[in-house]
Amino acid sequence: GTDFLVESGQGPFDTAGKTRDFAGHFSRRAPRPAVIHAPDTGGGLSAAPTVDQPGSTMGALAYLRPRRNAHRPSGQCAAALVLRCTRFTRHLRPTRGDCEPGDIRAGAVRVSFAVPIHLQFIKRVAETPFFFAREDARLFGILHSPEGPAQPLAFVMSHPFGEEKLWSHRVFVSFARALAQRGHAVLRFDYFGAGDSSGMSANASLTSHRADLLAAISALEQRVPTAQRIGLIGLRLGASFAALVAESHARTRGAPLVLWDPILDGDAYFQELLRSNLSTQLAVYGKVVDNREVLTARIRAGDTVNVDGYEIGKELLDSCGVSTLLTTEAKQHAGPTLVVQIAASEAQKERAELKALASSYSQGTLMRAAEQPFWREIKPFYARAAQLQEATLRWLDQVESGQAAAPLEAAASGG
Numbered sequence: 001g002t003d004f005l006v007e008s009g010q011g012p013f014d015t016a017g018k019t020r021d022f023a024g025h026f027s028r029r030a031p032r033p034a035v036i037h038a039p040d041t042g043g044g045l046s047a048a049p050t051v052d053q054p055g056s057t058m059g060a061l062a063y064l065r066p067r068r069n070a071h072r073p074s075g076q077c078a079a080a081l082v083l084r085c086t087r088f089t090r091h092l093r094p095t096r097g098d099c100e101p102g103d104i105r106a107g108a109v110r111v112s113f114a115v116p117i118h119l120q121f122i123k124r125v126a127e128t129p130f131f132f133a134r135e136d137a138r139l140f141g142i143l144h145s146p147e148g149p150a151q152p153l154a155f156v157m158s159h160p161f162g163e164e165k166l167w168s169h170r171v172f173v174s175f176a177r178a179l180a181q182r183g184h185a186v187l188r189f190d191y192f193g194a195g196d197s198s199g200m201s202a203n204a205s206l207t208s209h210r211a212d213l214l215a216a217i218s219a220l221e222q223r224v225p226t227a228q229r230i231g232l233i234g235l236r237l238g239a240s241f242a243a244l245v246a247e248s249h250a251r252t253r254g255a256p257l258v259l260w261d262p263i264l265d266g267d268a269y270f271q272e273l274l275r276s277n278l279s280t281q282l283a284v285y286g287k288v289v290d291n292r293e294v295l296t297a298r299i300r301a302g303d304t305v306n307v308d309g310y311e312i313g314k315e316l317l318d319s320c321g322v323s324t325l326l327t328t329e330a331k332q333h334a335g336p337t338l339v340v341q342i343a344a345s346e347a348q349k350e351r352a353e354l355k356a357l358a359s360s361y362s363q364g365t366l367m368r369a370a371e372q373p374f375w376r377e378i379k380p381f382y383a384r385a386a387q388l389q390e391a392t393l394r395w396l397d398q399v400e401s402g403q404a405a406a407p408l409e410a411a412a413s414g415g
Contacts, residue, residue: 124147125144125145125146125180125181126144126145126146127142127143128142128143128145129141129142130142130143130223132216132218132219133215134192134211134212134214134215135211137192137197137208138198139190139191139192139197139198139212139215140189140190140196140197141188141189141219142187142188142189143224144177144179144185145185145224146180146181146183146184148183149183150183150184150185150224150226150227151183151184152227152228153184153227153228153231153255153400154184154185154220154224154227154229154230155176155184155185155186155187155230156186156216156220156230156231156232156233157172157176157186157187157232157238158213158232158234158235158238158239158242159191159234159235159238160234160236160237160238160239160375161194161237162201162273162308163276163307163308163309163310163376164237165194165195165238165375167376167377167382168374168375170383171235171374171382171383171384171385171388171389173188174383174384174385174389175233175389176188178389185220185224185227187216187219187223189212189216191208191209191212191213192208192209193208197212200311201310201311201312202311202312202313202316203315204316205318205319205320206241206244206316206319206320207315207319209241209320210241210244210245213242213245214249217230217245217249221251229251229252229254229255230251231256231257231258231335232245232246232258233258234258234259234260234262235260235261235375236260236262236375237266239259239260240262240263240264240266240320240326242258243257243259243262243331243333246333247332247333248332252333252335253333254334254335255335256336256337256338256396256400257335257336257338257361258337258338258395259337259338259357260340260388261340261341261342262326262339263325263326264325264326264327264328264353265325265353266320266321266322266324266325267321267322267323269325270312270317270320271292271296273307274292274295274307275292276307276308277295277305277306277307278292280306299312299313299314299317300314300317300318301314326357327360328356328359330360331360331362333361334362334363335363336363336365336399337358337361337363337365338364338365338367338392339354339357339358339361339366339367340366340367340368341366341367341368341369342368342371342373343368343371344370344372344373345370346370350366350368363399369385369388369391370387371385371387371388
């Protein structure tokens with residue numbers, strides 16, 4: 001038989017023509033995700049899969065999103081399959097006629113109903129948390145290791161700054177797991193002053209971020225000695241750090257470099273961050289007491305300014321808050337480079353500075369992924385940036401197979 005991963009979400013199964021969260025509809029205690037097991041009948045996926053979740057009240061019943069596998073192609077089943085869910089501990093009462101219940105009894109309940117789902121082959125991924133050192137700093141990382149021997153190409157992911165790290169966390173986790181399922185070892189880590197790493201953001205700088213990323217590369221090399229090349233993947237300011245490190249580190253020079261919506265103009269970026277402080281002032285005082293010019297002057301004088309709980313200090317602003325943080329001059333990085341413009345819709349114009357940045361690399365490619373700005377607090381919850389992930393993985397397939405990477409236009413995605 002074959003195990004499949006069920007990603008909780010909403011499916012197109014509702015008599016009123018609306019989507020409905022199956023797990024939430026039948027039980028509020030539904031754990032997620034679930035694993036279902038489909039017996040191997042030799043004739044495809046014709047047998048009814050069963051939910052395997054010991055002690056659960058209701059399996060997380062949702063349609064599956066296809067994900068590629070290094071050894072077996074992802075399968076998709078458009079027809080309705082019957083999921084047989086057992087070991088329920090709550091009396092279930094389906095309402096509004098959305099599903100036809102089977103045998104409902106208090107205590108041990110067995111319910112059968114048809115749900116249209118997509119099936120995906122999955123591989124096991126080991127996730128190992130650990131700390132590693134960078135001089136006197138203690139940095140936290142999580143290594144995503146594939147089942148079996150890892151491919152020669154491994155990756156380090158570089159997260160964005162401040163609250164953007166928080167809101168993009170699930171996207172990073174999902175993408176790291178997708179890479180590991182394809183056979184790549186992936187290291188996610190927290191920069192100095194962020195997450196579970198030591199230090200305060202007020203004491204961070206461009207120098208410390210570059211040193212952190214180099215230490216992360218060394219930690220990955222030590223834990224995955226079979227890695228011959230280290231690719232870098234970054235988002236927003238984290239993409240800028242990755243681009244700067246890729247210019248000088250020998251192990252990354254010929255490896256893929258992925259820049260998701262990188263920051264080129266650091267001054268404009270930090271001025272945008274300071275707007276959040278103005279919003280806080282309005283909420284607390286009912287007016288703006290210190291404008292951005294005053295806040296910037298305070299930081300330049302050695303004070304710190306709080307932005308969504310993160311202190312911005314002088315060294316960080318002086319080193320990163322410059323208009324030439326990432327230039328469009330010819331780059332030394334000789335490996336394939338992907339620059340992704342993340343736009344909420346296809347109607348958004350191509351950003352000239354990102355096009356120029358992609359052109360500055362000898363193997364640069366510019367793509368657009370239609371995604372909401374998931375690094376901000378927005379209405380839809382982003383567990384996975386589907387279009388961004390698929391476009392990036394497709395590009396990696398092309399460059400690893402030696403094909404020319406052609407720009408891809410991704411369809412709009414809501415997460």
